[in-house]
Amino acid sequence: xxxxxxxxxxxxxxxxxxxxxxxxxxxxxxxxxxxxxxxxxxxxxxxxxxxxxxxxxxxxxx
Numbered sequence: 001x002x003x004x005x006x007x008x009x010x011x012x013x014x015x016x017x018x019x020x021x022x023x024x025x026x027x028x029x030x031x032x033x034x035x036x037x038x039x040x041x042x043x044x045x046x047x048x049x050x051x052x053x054x055x056x057x058x059x060x061x062x
Contacts, residue, residue, distance in 0.1 A: 006032050012042055016058035028062035 009027050013058075036059070043051035 016055050024059065028059060031035050 007027065007030050011020075011023075016024075038052045038055040040048040040051035041054075
């Protein structure tokens, strides 16, 4: 395991919507270069691919 593996954020419930900008700006600023992962557990039966696409679009602004 890496000495400092990086940031883990467990966020749910109306995430990726207006009102979360400050929190998400902080997460994006604290993230290391490289891939980021979205695990759409709550959207598992409601279109997880759409949830991941929405998250990707949302974080592009930061």
